[in-house]
Ligand code: SF4
């Protein structure tokens with residue numbers, strides 16, 4: 001066993017020992033609420049991992065099922081009074097599980113390829129084009145065989161996501177100057193999924209930052225941040241991506257005040273670079289520096305004091321908390337405050353706004369049954385609000401909830417908060433903007 005693996009196991013043991021088994025996290029856990037099973041709760045999962053670490057149970061398919069069925073939403077962390085770092089425990093346990101290679105080789109291969117496609121913009125674009133072409137055969141869904149291989153069930157395959165790139169897919173310029181007096185210089189991350197599926201959101205992010213006096217840098221060679229890989233336990237692949245991303249941001253470190261992120265999942269992982277690379281002699285310093293500069297777009301705008309908006313957005317809007325913003329980064333108020341600053345906008349709260357929608361990275365593909373139940377619950381809560389627009393800050397939630405709304409035939413739109421801010425700053429007719 002490598003020194004790193006031994007260290008990881010020791011860390012894992014000490015982190016699981018913090019759980020006092022009080023059960024305060026149970027009601028917060030979506031998979032426990034759906035199933036009522038202790039092994040599908042945070043407390044149960046921690047206990048399984050601890051028992052496996054202590055050698056009282058083996059790493060078998062029950063442990064695998066408990067870990068696979070976890071959304072990684074970290075709602076349990078928010079609820080836990082003992083400060084148990086559940087997200088880290090999950091990532092460490094999944095890393096050990098993948099290293100132990102207990103999955104059938106074909107399934108392991110398919111899971112890895114899925115992540116590679118999602119995080120490679122060229123491959124993702126090509127897959128979406130092929131999916132569109134095959135749409136007549138599959139009803140716009142992922143091919144059934146691939147879905148079955150990934151999930152091990154015959155549940156309906158998820159639909160392929162729709163790309164939101166009305167203004168084209170070309171990357172933005174490396175530098176976009178502030179409109180009006182310059183206040184800050186920031187870098188953005190185009191991302192992998194965001195760059196392909198939500199090009200319009202990335203453009204809106206840049207315009208909103210410019211309108212707030214920010215010179216915006218989009219580093220040329222920045223690729224995937226590794227979030228999906230780290231959540232899946234593909235630790236080495238994740239570290240490779242993290243190092244490459246640090247290299248692409250390093251030339252700008254001296255001139256930027258912040259790295260502004262519009263994807264909750266990416267932001268959450270980027271904040272953890274310092275910890276994840278702490279033993280890397282070459283990258284640890286820059287990893288810590290990068291993490292210290294990370295701001296979610298709503299967090300950043302509230303921090304600098306947003307410029308006044310003169311356009312009106314006469315809409316009733318409800319906000320869905322992306323898990324990796326609310327639970328992963330503890331950002332709840334800033335998006336709501338910003339939305340309420342938009343002239344004309346009415347914000348209404350939805351029940352269980354911070355409960356996972358079931359998207360959770362690739363969860364809706366690998367665990368389609370539980371994911372579909374969570375989506376149904378989310379759509380029902382959306383309907384109860386009477387809002388005509390849902391707003392959320394993560395690409396997975398945007399695509400998955402959009403699918404749920406369409407399947408229910410609801411005339412409710414979903415978008416990222418920056419798209420409403422952009423409309424207000426541009427003083428556009430909203431219908432022309434979204
Ligand atoms: S994870 Fe926290 S809330 Fe849940 S049982 Fe353990 S100590 Fe209690």
Ligand code: SF4
Pocket residue numbers: 028029030031032040041042045069070071072073074075076077086
């Ligand atoms: S991360 Fe989410 S699904 Fe997993 S145990 Fe915690 S609350 Fe439950």
